[in-house]
Structures are given as structure tokens and as C-alpha cells.
Amino acid sequence: MAAPSKRPVRIAGCSGSTTDRRDAMRILAANHANDPIDVIIGDWMSEANMTSRAAMKLDKQASSFIPQGSAAPGDAYEPTFLEALEPALLDIAKHGIKVAVNAGASDTALLHEVVTQMVKSKRLDLKVAYVSGDEVFPAVQKALKEKKSKFENICTGQVLEDWDFEPIYAQAYLGGLGIAAAFGKGADIVVCGRVSDASPVIAAAYWWHNWQRSDLVQLANAFVAGHLIECSNYVCGGNYTGFKELESKGWDDIGYPIAEIATNGQVIITKNKGSGGEVSVNTCSSQLLYEIQGPWYYNSDVTAILDELWFEQLSTDRVALRGVKADLPPPTTKVGITAKGGYQAEMHWFLCGLDIHAKARMMEAQIRKMMRPYMDRYTKLAFTKNGSVPDNPTNQNGATVDFRVFVQAREAEDIMPQKFFRPCIDPIMEGYPGATPHLDWRQGLPKPIYEYYVTLLPQSDVQHKVHLWSGETFEIPPPPKTKAWPKQQPSQAVTEGAVDxxxxxxxxxxxxxxxxxxxxxxxxxxxxxxxxxxxxxxxxxxxxxxxxxxxxxxxxxxxxxxxxxxxxxxxxxxxxxxxxxxxxxxxxxxxxxxxxxxxxxxxxxxxxxxxxxxxxxxxxx
Structure with missing residues (x-):
């Protein structure tokens, strides 16, 4: 199904996190008559919920054997997406707005079923598709068994066989062409698991303009546009170091971004009408510099080269993206591997007024002595002072420092209250002047943690598939042309021609x-x-x-x-x-x-x- 015209496609970002505000999709869809939107995208994934939802899915699979009536773990998709989608559905259907999100987390097929039932319950004629292929643990296991890869950690250089943890799940970052293909078949809503954060924007522009894989400059511009708007309010003034200037511009309701992408790849960033915050060269610079790794910016569909990039302020809240260069995508894609990491707990004391460092030393010495019988089972123990006391303080809270005791261990029993919390709290009567513990003792109980290992997998090993509402499925092949990039990004320790x-x-x-x-x-x-x-x-x-x-x-x-x-x-x-x-x-x-x-x-x-x-x-x- 072709897009309706060759005008620029208007893509709005409605979510940058599983905890983002829930009303953006509704607002964007409801205001279509005054501020038209063609596609709404949303990012619900992070490295935190990649691990937690993976563990949840595996626990749920294991729970299929528990007795009937027993409690089972929750579903492994992101339910806050449904809170955002449901109130927007009528306007999405009325105005023909497309939706693409990565809220499937580790249970995309189940989320597809839930969304399909939600659409049917409202008697709406919306076609719902989903994308699979991001769950790649079998491919990782196969490559290890056949010794095709050592799966080097791209952050630390470690190889997987030397990792201290047992992998339980692996999730690859997919490109945008599965979403684009689903739109091309007539899908109105496409739910995905771990597509890259920018992939829904690449997909929307690719579908709208009927681009080809060889249109690298266009793809690279759409990729950077996706990076700019996938974190919702960030490019409109959220998390921006010039935030004090926004108080008079409505910093209590910062707007949501819109990328206008032309058929030649030209990008303009703006925001929804009537919202607070701003879109400026500085807010765009802030978001551009967020979470990049160097001048080479990789996606499964294209590599964007950033070193000549710049922004141009066209008018109020309208900024053009300039100077993006393009090259072939890498033959690999990033993979996050999850393992059960053990358990952690923490306990807090409050230090006030004078002699903060001495008070902290005294408390640490007392706690360490009481922990001595158990410390050999800890994998991490840290004592930290957080905050400082001003000279001549004028209120007590402002003169208070948080003293935190943090522990991790492989087994929950090694940091149960008698082995961690009690040694932390029991020195209270022999403590420093004013010794006062935090009364939320729940933090002192063991909670599970998950390790995350970042590596690469050949795109040819990924089974990237689109699943339509009809039951039809089809594969998205890997890019026919790729480029093997050096491991090391360009780096310059000192500028050329430094000025005194x-x-x-x-x-x-x-x-x-x-x-x-x-x-x-x-x-x-x-x-x-x-x-x-x-x-x-x-x-x-x-x-x-x-x-x-x-x-x-x-x-x-x-x-x-x-x-x-x-x-x-x-x-x-x-x-x-x-x-x-x-x-x-x-x-x-x-x-x-x-x-x-x-x-x-x-x-x-x-x-x-x-x-x-x-x-x-x-x-x-």
C-alpha cells in the first residue's frame, strides 16, 4: 500500500520510556485537525527492561508447570503502552494515523493479541501487525557451539565464555524495514520487541517515500531524525542544561517532537502545537549528543556519519538537520545478552552537620566489624556518602548527607536480613552523634538483579519476520551490501591547532x-x-x-x-x-x-x- 502523497511525512514521538507520560498519543491523535500527524512512534524499551522482561518471560514459561490456581509472573510486554494506546484509538482510526512502537519487549506476539482484541472491542477497522526476530538466544547458542564467534563484549572486550554469569536470553536490535513492510501491506499499528530506538522513524519515512535500501543519504537522515525524536520530550527541552530559560515557556508541560522528513531525506524538527518547552539549535544539540558512541552511528539499515552535522534554526520551534553523511550498515547488529546476576540490597543512614567524613568512617568501621562473618559471600560491598553540608547551614535537611551501604551477592540467602541489614542497623546505639537510619527497611531485603552483556551478531543470523493480522508471515532479508567497520571509532586526544x-x-x-x-x-x-x-x-x-x-x-x-x-x-x-x-x-x-x-x-x-x-x-x- 503506497503512502498518500510525496509531501514530507510528519512523524510524532509519543514516548521515550516505559515510565513516560501516558497522554501524549491521545493528545497527538485528537489534535490531528489542527496539527496533522501521519505516524506516531514510541519507544518503550531500555537496557533495564530488556533484562527484567527477559527474566519475566522465562519465569512465566517455567510457571506453566505450577499447580493450577498458583500465582504466575506477569506478561513480558510493556503494559503502559496499552494505557497510552487505548484512549487514542478512536482518533487514530478516524484520522488514519499509523502507529509503530517497540513495546513488545520480550512478548511481542502476546502484545499483538492484546492490541488486536482491544481494537475489536471498540469495533474499529484497524489492522494490527507485529515484527519478530529480535529474540536470538538460539542463534547465539548455535554460533557458540559451532565456534563461529567468541561474542566479544563491545564495552569491555571480554569474551562470552569468560563471563562469570550464565546467559539465559539474548535480544538483537532490529532495523526498520520490517515495520515499513508491514505498513506497505496495509498495517495501521505495528508492535515490535527490540527494534533500535530510531527504527520506527526510519520505517515510517522509508514506507512513506517508497525508498530503497540504496537510498543511504535519505536513510541516514531519517536515522538521525529518529535519534532526535525517539526520546519524546528531550529534544523539546527535557533534560536540557538550558532549562532555566524554559520556565517562561511552559516547563510544566514540555511538548512532544515531530519530525518532518522529505523524500530527499531533508529533516525538520518541530513540536506539537500549543505545548511548552522549545525546539531550538541547543535542544537539538543536546539530544544529538545523547547516547552516541562516536562519529560513526550504526543501525541495521544504514550508518550515519556525524562529524559534519549541524542544525539551522528556521523559525520559532522549527530546526533543520544539516550535514549528515551516510555509508553502508555494518554486517552485524547489536545484541544484549541477559543473565541472572544474583541479588542486591541497601541501607541508609543520615549524617548531619559537622564532621561528616569522620562520622561516615565510624559507621563504616562498626558495620564492617559486624559483617565480618558474612562478607566472604558478598560479590560487592560499597559505602558511599551522597551530598554535602554547606557552610553555616540555615536548615537541617540541607545539612544532611545520605550514607549508603550497598551490597550484592549471588544468592539471596547471603544477604538476608541477619547477614546484611542487621549488621547495618545494630550499631545504632554505639553510633556517631545523631545516628539516624532510614526507616524504609524494605530496601534492606534482597531483590533480584540481572546482568547485561553487549555483543554483536551477524544480521544474516537474525530471522527478521513480519506477522500480519491475516496470519501471513514473511521474512525481511538482511541488507545486501554492508561494510565491516573498525572496532575503534576515530579518536583525537587533543585538538589540532590548539590555541593557547x-x-x-x-x-x-x-x-x-x-x-x-x-x-x-x-x-x-x-x-x-x-x-x-x-x-x-x-x-x-x-x-x-x-x-x-x-x-x-x-x-x-x-x-x-x-x-x-x-x-x-x-x-x-x-x-x-x-x-x-x-x-x-x-x-x-x-x-x-x-x-x-x-x-x-x-x-x-x-x-x-x-x-x-x-x-x-x-x-x-
Whole structure:
């Protein structure tokens, strides 16, 4: 089924997380008459629920043998998608809006059944399809058995046979052509499991404009557009270091993004009418720098080259994407492998006022002594102070620091209350002045965690299939032409032609974030962080300042001794860093408060450097 015209397709992003606001799809569909939308896409997947939903599916399969009437685990798709879809269905049908989402998680076929029944219950003529092929554990097992691959971890370099955990599930990141094919057959709603975050946008544009696999420039532009809008509010001002400017623009109801993609691949980013926030060069720069790994940006359908990318402000809340280059996709696709990682628990004390470090040392010594009989069974034990006390505090809460005790072990019994929580809480009467524990003791009980291992699988080993409402299925072949890319992304430790920082005149010590925007995020255990400046004359200063060695200095105690990659995006006045293996094994089993890596940028912006006074005279961020 061909798209209705060759005008640009308007694709709206309604969700960037399983916990995103639920009303965006309804709002976008209901306002179609005033703000037409052709396709609504949504991202419900992350590395956190890739592991948890995988375990849930396996537990459910095991529970098929439990006695009738016993409690069974929940379904392994993302139910919040249904909360978003149901109130929007009437308008989706009325206006002929297409929908593509990855909310199937680890049970896409079941989600397809549920959506199909929901559509029937409303007596709507909507055709529902689903995409499979992302569940690749048998392919991984087969390749291991036949010694075709060692499945090297792309974050750590470890090989799978040396991993300390037993794999139970593997999920590949699929491209967008299955979704496009389903639309071409007449599907109105397509549900998927782990397609890549940008794949629904690639799919919508590919279908709408009847592109071919060889249209690499168009595909690359759609791919970057998908990266920009798949995280819903982010490109409209969410998670943006210029957020203070948004208070007068409705920061209590930040809008949802719309990508307008022309047949030649030209992209314009805007947002839904009447919403808060903004779409600007800076908000687009913020989202572009989120979760990339280097100048080569891979998808199963195309590779986008980012080093000459830039944005142009066309008018209020309308930004054009420029400078994207394209190349062939890699022969492989990313795979996330799940394993049961054991259990973790935590306990918190509150330290207040003076002598915080001494109080923490005293508490740690007392706890460690009581834990001594059990500590050999722990796989991780960490004591951390979180927060600080200002000089001459004016309120007690502001003078309070959280002292956290965190533990992990392979077996739940090794951190049961008598072996972890009791040693943490029992020193209360011999503790530091004001010794006060957190009263939510539930955190001290063992909860399961899941390990996540990131590797690659040949696309030819993936059985990418489309399943139509009629029962018909057909396969999506891998790309006929691919390119084997080097493992190492281009990296430049120091800028070429660095300028002597003394040339920028008088300086004062202050936070980097007074002048510099930044954005960071996670990919497995890796963390990326990108910095950019607003004014052309600040660019030479930024690129000269931010070397790899300067990044190590800024990280200070947070530097874990692992490699750091650096590349520049000169047209964006941006410097990007990839911090290898920085995040303690990733979101699903991290011991860090910052398990998504999003506050790495905020920490670094707070670090003091020598700031040129003439830049500060323009006003601080």
C-alpha cells in the first residue's frame, strides 16, 4: 500500500520510556485537525527492561508447570503502552494515523493479541501487525557451539565464555524495514520487541517515500531524525542544561517532537502545537549528543556519519538537520545478552552537620566489624556518602548527607536480613552523634538483579519476520551490501591547532557549566558525554580546553582508569567523549545512584576551570 502523497511525512514521538507520560498519543491523535500527524512512534524499551522482561518471560514459561490456581509472573510486554494506546484509538482510526512502537519487549506476539482484541472491542477497522526476530538466544547458542564467534563484549572486550554469569536470553536490535513492510501491506499499528530506538522513524519515512535500501543519504537522515525524536520530550527541552530559560515557556508541560522528513531525506524538527518547552539549535544539540558512541552511528539499515552535522534554526520551534553523511550498515547488529546476576540490597543512614567524613568512617568501621562473618559471600560491598553540608547551614535537611551501604551477592540467602541489614542497623546505639537510619527497611531485603552483556551478531543470523493480522508471515532479508567497520571509532586526544588558553584574556575560577552546555547517557557500561558552546568565538577555547587529559582531571575521583575516546563536531561547536566501562556493568545491576549516566554531565559542568571573563560577561547559563 503506497503512502498518500510525496509531501514530507510528519512523524510524532509519543514516548521515550516505559515510565513516560501516558497522554501524549491521545493528545497527538485528537489534535490531528489542527496539527496533522501521519505516524506516531514510541519507544518503550531500555537496557533495564530488556533484562527484567527477559527474566519475566522465562519465569512465566517455567510457571506453566505450577499447580493450577498458583500465582504466575506477569506478561513480558510493556503494559503502559496499552494505557497510552487505548484512549487514542478512536482518533487514530478516524484520522488514519499509523502507529509503530517497540513495546513488545520480550512478548511481542502476546502484545499483538492484546492490541488486536482491544481494537475489536471498540469495533474499529484497524489492522494490527507485529515484527519478530529480535529474540536470538538460539542463534547465539548455535554460533557458540559451532565456534563461529567468541561474542566479544563491545564495552569491555571480554569474551562470552569468560563471563562469570550464565546467559539465559539474548535480544538483537532490529532495523526498520520490517515495520515499513508491514505498513506497505496495509498495517495501521505495528508492535515490535527490540527494534533500535530510531527504527520506527526510519520505517515510517522509508514506507512513506517508497525508498530503497540504496537510498543511504535519505536513510541516514531519517536515522538521525529518529535519534532526535525517539526520546519524546528531550529534544523539546527535557533534560536540557538550558532549562532555566524554559520556565517562561511552559516547563510544566514540555511538548512532544515531530519530525518532518522529505523524500530527499531533508529533516525538520518541530513540536506539537500549543505545548511548552522549545525546539531550538541547543535542544537539538543536546539530544544529538545523547547516547552516541562516536562519529560513526550504526543501525541495521544504514550508518550515519556525524562529524559534519549541524542544525539551522528556521523559525520559532522549527530546526533543520544539516550535514549528515551516510555509508553502508555494518554486517552485524547489536545484541544484549541477559543473565541472572544474583541479588542486591541497601541501607541508609543520615549524617548531619559537622564532621561528616569522620562520622561516615565510624559507621563504616562498626558495620564492617559486624559483617565480618558474612562478607566472604558478598560479590560487592560499597559505602558511599551522597551530598554535602554547606557552610553555616540555615536548615537541617540541607545539612544532611545520605550514607549508603550497598551490597550484592549471588544468592539471596547471603544477604538476608541477619547477614546484611542487621549488621547495618545494630550499631545504632554505639553510633556517631545523631545516628539516624532510614526507616524504609524494605530496601534492606534482597531483590533480584540481572546482568547485561553487549555483543554483536551477524544480521544474516537474525530471522527478521513480519506477522500480519491475516496470519501471513514473511521474512525481511538482511541488507545486501554492508561494510565491516573498525572496532575503534576515530579518536583525537587533543585538538589540532590548539590555541593557547592565555589568549582568551583574564579568567576567573568557576563551574564549567557557567559557559558550557553538556549532555550524557549510558550504553551498557559505557558512558558518553558531549559538551557544546553557544557562540562561535567560544569554540576555539572549548576544543583547546577539553582534551582527554583534561577530561581525566575533571572526572577526578570518578575516573576509573579506563580508555576515553574523543571526537569533535566543529559545525555544532561540540566535543564528545566516550568513557569506556564507566558505569559499573550498566543500569540493570549498577551500584551507582547515577545508573543511567545522565548526571555525569551535570557533575562535570559543576567542576571548576579557568573561565574567560569576556565569555561570562554575556551571562551565565
Amino acid at each position: 588558553l592565555a589568549n582568551f584574556g583574564r579568567t576567573v575560577k568557576g563551574p564549567l557549566g557557567w559557559i558550557v552546555h553538556a549532555r550524557s547517557g549510558d550504553k551498557g557500561s559505557d558512558c558518553n558525554v558531549g559538551f557544546w558552546v553557544r557562540h562561535p568565538d567560544e569554540w576555539a577555547w572549548l576544543r583547546s580546553l577539553l582534551s582527554v587529559e583534561k577530561m581525566k582531571y575533571l572526572l577526578a575521583d570518578e575516573y576509573v582508569g579506563k580508555p576515553i575516546d574523543r571526537f569533535e563536531l566543529p559545525n555544532m561547536r561540540a566535543v564528545h567523549f566516550l568513557l569506556h566501562d564507566h558505569l559499573d556493568r550498566g543500569v540493570s545491576c549498577s551500584s551507582s545512584y547515577d545508573f543511567l549516566g545522565k548526571n555525569v554531565a551535570e557533575f562535570l559542568r559543576a567542576r571548576h576551570v579557568d573561565l574567560p571573563v569576556r565569555f561570562l560577561d554575556r551571562g551565565k547559563l
